[in-house]
Amino acid sequence: MVDVGWYMALAAALFLIGALGMLLRRNALVMFMCIELMLNAVNLTLISAGRALNDLDGQVAVFFILVVAAAEVVVGLAIIVAIFRRRATASVDELSELRG
Amino acid sequence: MITPPEISWLAIAPDLALTLGAALVLLVDVQWKPVARVHAWVSGVTVAVAAGLTVAQWIQAAPADALAFSGLITMDGFAIFTRLVLIAATALGLAAGWRFVAGLGRRGAEAIALVLLATSGFSLMVASNNLVMMFMGLEVGSIALYVVAGLARERRESEEAAIKYFLLGSFASAIFIYGVALIYAGTGQFEIVGIRDLLAGFVVSSPAVIYIGVGLVVVGLAFKVSAAPFHAWAPDVYQGAPAGLVGYMATVAKVAGFAAIARILLTGVLDLSGSWLPVVAGISVVSMLLGSVLALVQGDVRRLLAYSGVSHAGFIMTGVVGGATDAVLFYLAIYAIQLIGAFAVVAVVAGPDAAGSSIDQYRGLGRRSPLLAGAFTVILLGMGGLPVTSGFVAKFGVFTGAWAEGYEWLVIVAVVATVVALAFYIRVIVVMYMDEAQEEGTLRIGPERWVLVLAVAATILWGIFPASLLDLAADALPI
Numbered sequence: 043m044v045d046v047g048w049y050m051a052l053a054a055a056l057f058l059i060g061a062l063g064m065l066l067r068r069n070a071l072v073m074f075m076c077i078e079l080m081l082n083a084v085n086l087t088l089i090s091a092g093r094a095l096n097d098l099d100g101q102v103a104v105f106f107i108l109v110v111a112a113a114e115v116v117v118g119l120a121i122i123v124a125i126f127r128r129r130a131t132a133s134v135d136e137l138s139e140l141r142g
Numbered sequence: 143m144i145t146p147p148e149i150s151w152l153a154i155a156p157d158l159a160l161t162l163g164a165a166l167v168l169l170v171d172v173q174w175k176p177v178a179r180v181h182a183w184v185s186g187v188t189v190a191v192a193a194g195l196t197v198a199q200w201i202q203a204a205p206a207d208a209l210a211f212s213g214l215i216t217m218d219g220f221a222i223f224t225r226l227v228l229i230a231a232t233a234l235g236l237a238a239g240w241r242f243v244a245g246l247g248r249r250g251a252e253a254i255a256l257v258l259l260a261t262s263g264f265s266l267m268v269a270s271n272n273l274v275m276m277f278m279g280l281e282v283g284s285i286a287l288y289v290v291a292g293l294a295r296e297r298r299e300s301e302e303a304a305i306k307y308f309l310l311g312s313f314a315s316a317i318f319i320y321g322v323a324l325i326y327a328g329t330g331q332f333e334i335v336g337i338r339d340l341l342a343g344f345v346v347s348s349p350a351v352i353y354i355g356v357g358l359v360v361v362g363l364a365f366k367v368s369a370a371p372f373h374a375w376a377p378d379v380y381q382g383a384p385a386g387l388v389g390y391m392a393t394v395a396k397v398a399g400f401a402a403i404a405r406i407l408l409t410g411v412l413d414l415s416g417s418w419l420p421v422v423a424g425i426s427v428v429s430m431l432l433g434s435v436l437a438l439v440q441g442d443v444r445r446l447l448a449y450s451g452v453s454h455a456g457f458i459m460t461g462v463v464g465g466a467t468d469a470v471l472f473y474l475a476i477y478a479i480q481l482i483g484a485f486a487v488v489a490v491v492a493g494p495d496a497a498g499s500s501i502d503q504y505r506g507l508g509r510r511s512p513l514l515a516g517a518f519t520v521i522l523l524g525m526g527g528l529p530v531t532s533g534f535v536a537k538f539g540v541f542t543g544a545w546a547e548g549y550e551w552l553v554i555v556a557v558v559a560t561v562v563a564l565a566f567y568i569r570v571i572v573v574m575y576m577d578e579a580q581e582e583g584t585l586r587i588g589p590e591r592w593v594l595v596l597a598v599a600a601t602i603l604w605g606i607f608p609a610s611l612l613d614l615a616a617d618a619l620p621i
Contacts, residue, residue: 050327057320064313073309080316084323091327100326103274107319110281114312117285121292121304128298134309137302139382 049090057083070122070132081111152202153210153217153269155195156225160232160262163188164255171251178244185254189233192261196225208621213333214272216621220467221269223618224401227475228268228394231482232261234593235390238486241588242386242494246293253293257390260286264398268405271621273322273332273359276402280318280366283398284311287391291383299497303382310365310375318362324355334410335621341413349414356411356418360403360425367399368448369455370429377440380448386494388444389485392451393478400458404470407462409620415465423463423552429456430559437566443491443499446566447484450525453563457540460556464543468615473536475611476604480525480533483597486590487518504570506579514585515574517594524601526567527560532604535612 060079067073085104092100126132151158167184170176200222208218236243236257243250263282270276288311292304322332328351331337361372368376380388407418433453440446454477461470491507491514492499508515524531537560541553604611 060316061313064309070305070309074312077309077312077316080313080320084316084320087320087323087327091323091330094327095330097330099332100323103323103326103332106274106278110278110315113281113285114315117288118308118312121288121301121308124292124295125301125305128301134305137305139299139302 046090046094050087053083053086053090056080056086068133068135070125070134073134074118074122077114078111081107147212148210150210150217152195152199153215154266156192156199156229157262157265157269159188159192159195160229160258160265163191164258164262167251167255167258171248175248178250181243181251181254182240185236185258186233188258189229189236193226193229193233196222196229199225209271209335213335214275215266215269216271217269218621219618220401220405220471220620223471223615224268224397224474225265227397227471227478228261228265231390231393231397231478232257234479234482234486234596235387235393237589238389238482238489238593239384239386239494241590242294242384242489245495249293253290253387256286256290256293257387259283260290261394264394267398268401271334273325273334273406277315277319277322280398280402281315283394284315284366287311287395290387290391291379293387294384294495294497297382297384297495297497299382300384303379303497306375307379307383314362314365314372316362317358317365321355321358321360321362324351324358326355328352328355334405337410338412341411352411353414353417356406356414357421359406360418360421363399363403363406364425364455367396367403367455367458368452369425369459370432370452373429373433373448373452373455376451377445377448380451381442381444382497384495385444385485385489385492385497385499388488389482392448392485393481396451396455396481397474397478400455400462400470400474404462404467405620408465408467412465419463419547419549422459423549426456426459426463426552427555429453429459430556431456431562434559434562434566437563438569440566441501443501443504443570444485444488446501446570447481447488450563450566451481453559454525456559457537457556460544460549460552461540463549463552464540464545464547466539466543467620468612468618469536469539469543471615471618472539472608472612475615476532476536476600477525479597479600480521483521483594483601484518484525486593486597487514487521490514490585490587490590501570501573502580504574505577506574508575510579510581510583511585511587514587514594517598518574519571520598520601521594522567522570524605526564528564530605531601532608533601535605535608539612 063076267279437449
């Protein structure tokens, strides 16, 4: 039996990878995938914490986060597609018309 | 035998009304393809019903049965007051954005439905006692707002605002929910009241996980309320999103975000305040100074309002440091009305679906449309916190709270920031009255005029007689 702490550590590592990718990558799609990675790290944390605490709340919460992630995909991909259609690029560096 | 949970429909009645209203707008649009006036009636009645149900909650609410739906939702004064502010912001925001909505043609119904859904989400968020429920409300509201930011589809700036808002908003949501997961790992609780009782009763053996969790929750919400150093998205989004609805977007996100911050920090983890107070005070200082200084150098009124929003986030944070929920609520109510009023002026000057609003457009506004310029002057002075305006009372409230808590240095920084902030508000006023107009002709004002009348009246009347609203805010205590 693997100690629950390892699962939490793995989740923390996944979350960090996602957060760093979000900050370092410049392609809107990849940034979006990094956000999904972060949400999945949250799911892993909740499942392992719920398991360790012998409590169902954490595992039920995962379903809610899955649904939210799906809703974000719908809106996010729609926005990215709309931008790609007009500019033929998904790089956020090209999106710099708004500045003071 | 399983006993079913007790259901108190009144606790979520306003949110249900808003959701059903959104569905009704879409159905009516599909079935009859009516003119915009019909949508105005349907959305107006929906908002009125939601407001009426919220007032009914206020009359009914008793602290003993404040928890509903097995502790997911609260019906405390704090939730009801914030909900009223959100619903008022929706009514004013729709009026200010009406010319934009009507100009969308067949897509107008979508815009109204999205606005109503966003309000229902944020309204659930401010009333939730459960952190996962709070996340659901936050996301229902935020996802609707991402779409609203991109509604002016034919403008490239609107698309850019939408993608920036979406990426950074989702990033903030992910940080928030990871913080919630860590708090759960440390306490075994999602319920805010449960966390409070746990922390009051036990010495938590390994608090590091909880500290990190609280920190991440604060960071996630600081993103949403555009507090520095997490404010980078705000100027771009405020500049690029359709002018008519920007005021609504900015206001509801900020009101709901601060209500959540106040509820989590001041109810949930108040016993850990020794750890989070310095952090929140730090965010407050950075926001006030950075927002005020950067607003000085903006050439676009919408970016200026965005940076002023950053400094306002700092001012409201001083209220959180002071632990005074009533001062925070009063400030939020006042700022909500003024922010929507200011963006209503922008919508008139720049055009309802425009992106950006250069300060050159405001030159000589005092001669072109004296009433509009007068209203903008009152609102800007109110935002700046000049005495005799409601902004002064609001600032006084949050500052005295922080002073009483022993954060004198924070109040001194805040007063300095207030003076710097006055400089850029006055700069806009000077441009309106001292410069020659670059464009001729009077400006067309639509339903925005009612928003402006209300914003000016609220700024002056609650500046001279603040007692009525202060008493309401003082009664609006969290459980």
